[in-house]
Amino acid sequence: MKKNDNKSSRNYNNDNRDYQDYQDHENNDSEKRNKSGQNRSRKITDRQIMRVTYFFLALFVAMTAYYVHFQIKEGAEIINNPYNKRVDILSKSIVRGSILSNDKTVLAQTRTLEDGTEVRDYPYGTLLAHAVGYATHGQTGIELIANYRLLTSNAPVMEIASDDLNGQKHIGDNVVTSIDLSVSEVAYEAMGNAQGAVIAIEPDTGKIITMISKPDYDPNTIEDTYDILVDDETNSNLVNRVTSGLYTPGSTFKLFTLYEYMKEYSDYESYQYDCSGSITVGDNTVKCSGTRAHGSESIADSFAYSCNSSFINMGMKLDKTLFQATCKKLLFNTALPIQYPYQESVFVLNDKSSQFESMQTMMGQGKTLITPIHLSMISAAIANDGILMKPYIITAIENHHGKIIKKYQPFRYSTLFSTEDTIALKKCMRSVVEYGTAKLLNSDRYTAYGKTGTAQLEDGSRNNSLFMGFAQTEGKKLAVCVVIEDSGEGTMPAVTVTKAIFDCYFE
């Protein structure tokens, strides 16, 4: 191996000439002609090489760190997307996890039969059909929102390894929700045979306490009943009315009219109106409910008695362009920060609208449409000093042993009302309960605030009953929206359901 012949030594000397070429620097190094100088220059070059190397190593390290960060933090969230078609793959090696209520009661779970087939059980059947959803015929509800989480397993590493070695399926993670079973059951029963929607939110966190939509279906049998339900044009059992039900707000909309009036007229506290039971503007006359004359009213009185005349009076004085902007800020015609598929609320009044449409809109009829979840978010914001917390229903992910994998934190979405405005609105909403249309909600266990609504449908022959508001005690608050369809004239079933919910929650 010793290649020590003359030829290679000679070549070695020849190459010194390259050094001399190299030395034509701007920096005149006087020692450049001898070998130690050449070595020093070479060392300098090596230093430069190392600097370039470190630069690229830094880039590599940054990229690696980003990759690890992605795997650990982001991966699980982003793969939960309808464009990701890998569900079937996951379910081959993972048993779908369970969905739990706020006290860890099982709302949905997978049971493996002896022959290996898996059955998805929903112990509470129709109660939470829309909130929890189903996973046996596509996915809806929480089964959809948390689809990949339920098909991911964060079981301890040793258990995963041992499952792999034994050819067994891993057990998926469990999803813990904020759903309160007792409130849900109370609300469900209070609705009776009626159709409609109930949603209750905790205002200071945004947690969804209950979500009921009727008519519903039994998720345990959805595979068999799906086709029938989808074809049934009269019932829409599969629609989640809380998020996708667009309702005429009726008098609950007067809150928005009130708020706009307060913003445009800083002397609103001295507002006074004499109600004679109806109001005529131009060619159009609108009557108050039951043609009752409410007499002399302050602004709070108008709100408490839900006086159509007074509100149309207010409404005619409003700038419609500003009102449009206000409604947009209050989440009409905008994307909502919720995880469920939903419909955007609609508000279309503008300068070109007819007088008749303006009058109708100011009292809550017209073309305005709102979803129950949107209304509940407005209540929640008012209950929380004007700040809207992002509604969420999944509070944590746990592995199947109960170890917490991820906790979801409340998120402050936006400030809808200033503190001042909140106080003023609350005052009016309190009047509704104290002496107005929602006296039923008076209780010594809690203080309730809200606004009732009776919305007339197209031909006036049918009504929906609505309520939006909240109740609070020292330590607790709850914001709700209840819609009961086809409620009949003069009755307030929405308030009755609300009372049942508050009584249960503030036990």
Next chain:
Amino acid sequence: MQDIFFGISKYLFVILMSFFVFFSYIIMRDKNNASHKAALGVQSAMMFVLHFIGFLIILMKTQDKTIVLFYGAQLVMLILLRGLYGLIFDDFYSKGLMNNMCMLLCISFIILTRLQYRMAIKQFIIVCVAVAAAVVITLIVSKARYLHRLTYFYCFAGIALLGVVLVLGQTTKGANLSISLGGFYFQPSEFVKILYVFFLAAFLSKNVGFKKIAVSAVFAGLHVLILVFSRDLGSALIFFMVYVAMVYVSTGKMRYFLAGLAGGVTASVAGYHVFPHIRVRVQAFKDPWAVIDSQGYQVTQSLFAIGTGGLLGLGLYNGSPKSVPLVAQDFIFAAISEELGGFFALCLILLCISCFMYFVKSAIQLKRLFYKLIGIGLAVAYAVQTILTIGGAIKFIPSTGVTLPLVSYGGSSVLCTMFVFAILQGVFVIGCREENEARNMEENRQEEG
């Protein structure tokens, strides 16, 4: 029984790969002793075992008997490659780098066979040709004394080739990248990369005055501009970074490096405003979810693949990597991460870093500036390309349409990358020879004294 094997294989892959990479770092500090040789031996063994397991799984999943032949052919090729080098160059080449290269090839064959058998066979044939060429190239580089004098040949050949592509090229997805010669598509920018590095190395090893730097900038700029107009932005970026690095190393003036970076940033910003297809890429990078069914489709599918695979991977044949467009080329990292797992993919990144470090080592080991520049130039080209392709697949940076050297499918890419490895092996040969001579001269001096 089969399922248990498949279950174990996931862990085996990770264990073998991580040990392999671990060893590759240890071996970099070469000390010619027994434990070093043992380490090399263990490393090779791990690679062959991993290669075997990979193809065993493929055989079991596809039930295709021809896989056995294919595997055998690869085995023969690997043994021939290593044997030839050992025979011709004795111990004077880098065995660590050889192992790294072979491991990358093994991973490539496994994943490409999984993705599309015929593609893998085509790739294998090109690799065989490359092996033959590699031995010759290493010989040439290690022996030829005149390489540093061919400055202008390198320069004009490179520009000519690029010009041909710009004019006659086939447009692939908006970029003029390849030309077809009798049914084979080949991408000249890959070959030109080598010519370009040689040109700059030859030029900069002699002349480092400011005027001469300016001249080199003009020629380098010409290369980069042609690439930009061909819409081969990835290659343009590679060529640019190589230039900046080589100028800095040869002049030692940090201001050139900083000026280069600043210039690059300015040019990128300008390009962003001028070229709509750059804007589209950047938009797709910033919020691919908003354009998930159009420009963002590729990178979101890549993230889905990587995310769903998780750290342990779904296992070979269990994922759906083909939902990622161009998965065998620019996005092969996504396929590897999805099926072989995040740990494995992490080791792959470390393996690429290891190759980069070997390239740098060749630059350090040699004394002549020309070879140092070759070493650092090719190292930077490799580093930039790897970062661009992996970074694009994980949404670390916008995707730029470059391949992962030696792993992605691509005839020109694998051929040229093997040429690059061969060139650097040639540089190592020179280096080892010089060290050996220095050692001999020391011994002779001691004997005389």
